[in-house]
Amino acid sequence: xxxxFNQLWVRDQEEALEFWTKKVxxxxxxxxxxxxxxxxxxxxxxxxxxxxxxxxxxxxxEPVMDAATKSDVEELMSKGFAGTxxxxxxxxxxxxxxxxGRGVEFTSEPEETPYGVDCGFRDPSGNNARLTEVNxxx
Amino acid sequence: MVVSNVSRQLLxxxxxxxxxxxxxxxxxxxxxxxxxxRAHFSERxxxxxxxxxxxxxxxxxxxxxxxxxRNTDYSVAYICVSVGLSSVGSFTTSFKRAYGVTPTxxxxxxxxAAAQVMVPACITRIYGRPRHRTFREDRPADGS
Numbered sequence: 001x002x003x004x005f006n007q008l009w010v011r012d013q014e015e016a017l018e019f020w021t022k023k024v025x026x027x028x029x030x031x032x033x034x035x036x037x038x039x040x041x042x043x044x045x046x047x048x049x050x051x052x053x054x055x056x057x058x059x060x061x062e063p064v065m066d067a068a069t070k071s072d073v074e075e076l077m078s079k080g081f082a083g084t085x086x087x088x089x090x091x092x093x094x095x096x097x098x099x100x101g102r103g104v105e106f107t108s109e110p111e112e113t114p115y116g117v118d119c120g121f122r123d124p125s126g127n128n129a130r131l132t133e134v135n136x137x138x
Numbered sequence: 139m140v141v142s143n144v145s146r147q148l149l150x151x152x153x154x155x156x157x158x159x160x161x162x163x164x165x166x167x168x169x170x171x172x173x174x175x176r177a178h179f180s181e182r183x184x185x186x187x188x189x190x191x192x193x194x195x196x197x198x199x200x201x202x203x204x205x206x207x208r209n210t211d212y213s214v215a216y217i218c219v220s221v222g223l224s225s226v227g228s229f230t231t232s233f234k235r236a237y238g239v240t241p242t243x244x245x246x247x248x249x250x251a252a253a254q255v256m257v258p259a260c261i262t263r264i265y266g267r268p269r270h271r272t273f274r275e276d277r278p279a280d281g282s
Binding site for chain 2: 005027030033036040047063064
């Protein structure tokens with residue numbers, strides 16, 4: 001058994017696609033809109049050369065989610081509590097400079113930790129992401 | 139074994155092609171990344187990696203285009219631009235040369251992208267619910 005995908009709620013899939021591909025540098029793994037499912041869009045991005053990825057999922061309305069639940073999820077997401085993605089990189093400081101140059105909003109700059117060098121950013125929806133240069137075997 | 143400076147420079151150029159092929163990148167940009175003149179760079183790149191830098195970059199773009207043809211419902215024109223190319227005609231010609239069929243033909247040879255997505259049954263059921271429905275229980279019990 002292995003982990004294949006992780007899912008993030010996003011406020012707008014086009015915005016999320018632009019962010020995770022053009023700014024963070026991931027690739028589109030799958031992007032299909034299914035009219036038979038009310039135009040549900042299956043959108044997956046991930047690192048080049050890897051099979052696994054992140055499902056960028058729009059927060060649905062009725063009949064999938066009632067209005068109150070939708071509002072709760074939107075609130076959690078915009079406050080950064082709906083999920084976190086953990087990414088690794090060979091060079092945290094270089095990646096930080098590169099992503100910052102492309103307009104990624106960082107919440108913490110690279111800092112030394114017991115496990116390596118670590119920094120954090122947010123996507124436009126408010127989701128957290130950690131970007132870590134790991135210097136020990138996980 | 140100590141990797142020569144030139145090998146490291148050539149690798150930098152190859153890494154550039156691998157990571158930024160979606161941009162309007164060319165052999166000149168790769169040569170610049172390797173800090174070599176274009177002519178010298180092309181010769182050394184081919185010696186090191188077995189293909190010309192132009193072929194390497196184009197292959198990277200075509201591989202990516204093929205993946206998008208299989209896994210998305212983007213138009214051929216959109217895919218062409220997404221992989222850093224600007225002419226749909228040239229893209230089609232290069233693609234056919236590499237894969238033996240046009241991009242449209244390639245897509246037809248594979249199952250539709252919608253048939254390959256890993257959408258779990260719970261999502262299919264919930265998103266496939268009818269949006270507008272009335273059932274008898276919505277009416278008052280007295281039938282009014």
